[in-house]
Amino acid sequence: MRKAFLLGAALVAAPAIGQTRAGNQLAPKSQAAMPRTPGIPYRPTGIPDRIVLTPAADASRGAAVAWRTDPRQTQAVAEIGVALDSPGTARDKRQVSGTSFPLDAVNGPSIYHQVRFAGLQPGTAYVYRVKGADGWSEWLPFHTPAASPAPFTFLYFGDTQNRILEVASRVIRQAFRSTADPALVVHAGDLVAQREEKAHDDEWGEWAAAGGYNYATIQQLPATGNHEYVDVPGPAGQENRLIGPHWQPSFTLPRNGAPGAEATSYFVDWQGVRFIVLDGTSALDLGTLASQTRWLDATLAASKARWNVVLFHQPIFTCARPNDTEELKAAWKPIFEARGVDLVLQGHDHCYSRLTSEQGRDASNRARAAGRVQGPVYLVSVVGSKMYALNDRAATQPDRVAEDTELYQRIDVDGDRLTLRSFTATGRLYDGFRLNKRRDGRNRLEVLSDRPIDTRRCAGNVGPDGFPCTARGR
Numbered sequence: 001m002r003k004a005f006l007l008g009a010a011l012v013a014a015p016a017i018g019q020t021r022a023g024n025q026l027a028p029k030s031q032a033a034m035p036r037t038p039g040i041p042y043r044p045t046g047i048p049d050r051i052v053l054t055p056a057a058d059a060s061r062g063a064a065v066a067w068r069t070d071p072r073q074t075q076a077v078a079e080i081g082v083a084l085d086s087p088g089t090a091r092d093k094r095q096v097s098g099t100s101f102p103l104d105a106v107n108g109p110s111i112y113h114q115v116r117f118a119g120l121q122p123g124t125a126y127v128y129r130v131k132g133a134d135g136w137s138e139w140l141p142f143h144t145p146a147a148s149p150a151p152f153t154f155l156y157f158g159d160t161q162n163r164i165l166e167v168a169s170r171v172i173r174q175a176f177r178s179t180a181d182p183a184l185v186v187h188a189g190d191l192v193a194q195r196e197e198k199a200h201d202d203e204w205g206e207w208a209a210a211g212g213y214n215y216a217t218i219q220q221l222p223a224t225g226n227h228e229y230v231d232v233p234g235p236a237g238q239e240n241r242l243i244g245p246h247w248q249p250s251f252t253l254p255r256n257g258a259p260g261a262e263a264t265s266y267f268v269d270w271q272g273v274r275f276i277v278l279d280g281t282s283a284l285d286l287g288t289l290a291s292q293t294r295w296l297d298a299t300l301a302a303s304k305a306r307w308n309v310v311l312f313h314q315p316i317f318t319c320a321r322p323n324d325t326e327e328l329k330a331a332w333k334p335i336f337e338a339r340g341v342d343l344v345l346q347g348h349d350h351c352y353s354r355l356t357s358e359q360g361r362d363a364s365n366r367a368r369a370a371g372r373v374q375g376p377v378y379l380v381s382v383v384g385s386k387m388y389a390l391n392d393r394a395a396t397q398p399d400r401v402a403e404d405t406e407l408y409q410r411i412d413v414d415g416d417r418l419t420l421r422s423f424t425a426t427g428r429l430y431d432g433f434r435l436n437k438r439r440d441g442r443n444r445l446e447v448l449s450d451r452p453i454d455t456r457r458c459a460g461n462v463g464p465d466g467f468p469c470t471a472r473g474r
């Protein structure tokens with residue numbers, strides 16, 4: 001089936017690049033004038049590319065895939081079966097069809113395809129492949145999770161956004177290279193810049209190239225950032241935020257989100273962890289705050305998971321900006337606390353922060369020493385090259401901060417223990433803590449005894465590596 005690009009009811013339909021919904025030109029000059037990746041490596045062909053695997057809401061029973069081809073492949077067709085050790089492709093192989101979306105961009109006309117694999121068996125190794133006019137992709141392996149709690153590891157990436165292939169890719173690849181069999185990757189928004197930096201389609205090409213086959217074989221959970229939205233002038237000159245045209249075709253997400261933000265909010269259950277993804281931009285700018293807040297509360301209330309992890313872009317507590325994101329803080333923080341959210345993973349600020357108490361680091365240390373339980377732990381991190389200077393509160397409020405530093409996180413979930421480690425681009429341990437869940441569901445936080453490297457901050461104009469500090473705002 002091939003159909004027009006369609007978004008959730010209250011989200012505005014996103015046009016293909018170069019066109020508005022009415023078919024008018026959407027700032028085509030600005031796209032044409034944007035810097036391009038040399039050599040046009042991202043032109044669509046008859047071989048599938050930009051293949052991204054995503055989980056179903058019950059990941060143990062379903063998965064989904066999105067990919068891109070040139071326009072000759074008009075049907076979304078994939079094959080899937082149980083993986084074999086022999087080269088005989090797969091057992092119980094079946095063909096599955098889905099939905100195709102045309103998308104015109106600076107690299108030429110393309111078609112994105114989406115297929116959902118339903119009726120999968122928990123804890124099973126599968127292979128799948130997807131079709132283009134000139135041939136199939138390779139067979140791509142993945143695992144479904146168990147239907148009940150079991151240990152697993154996932155990765156958390158802050159904003160990749162800037163110089164994605166040139167600089168951010170080394171962090172992404174270090175994460176995959178150093179982590180044994182990660183089950184999932186969560187992206188805290190601003191996967192791309194979608195501003196005056198580079199042609200949008202080249203950025204999405206870079207994003208796919210940076211992760212490569214890892215994005216096709218490990219389930220991805222993306223959150224939108226403000227940069228996943230484009231600003232389109234309205235008839236009276238006002239700015240309208242529209243989800244960028246690549247978002248929905250690129251990610252075949254569960255359709256179980258908040259009313260009004262169906263394309264960008266969702267939840268997934270994975271071996272005893274409920275991942276809840278919110279859309280801060282839609283909440284702040286598109287009037288879905290109340291809807292997302294109700295949905296968040298209901299989704300947490302219904303959760304039977306031992307751990308609840310929430311992912312979105314604009315941080316409740318900022319490490320770079322003068323003020324916290326007050327609207328989200330007022331609406332969502334009380335729910336995180338009342339419903340026992342364990343981790344809040346965020347981006348947007350282009351610095352690193354691990355915050356365990358709004359009252360500050362000393363208060364948090366005192367509370368821990370007195371045996372108090374730990375509420376939600378708030379993380380902010382960044383993968384890409386854009387860096388913001390830490391704000392004044394960063395000196396005393398978060399437990400651990402960094403500036404001018406690219407990082408990734410590895411999170412290990414094992415029964416009543418959840419361990420988060422932050423690593424730098426070169427793979428050095430920067431921060432680490434463990435949440436130990438008590439029988440009553442509340443946590444104690446233990447700072448890992450592994451000795452991390454020293455705090456990384458700029459000193460005046462000099463960065464922590466002795467080169468000019470790249471953090472803006474200093």
Ligand SMILES: [Fe+2]
Binds near residue numbers: 161189
């Ligand atoms: Fe960002």
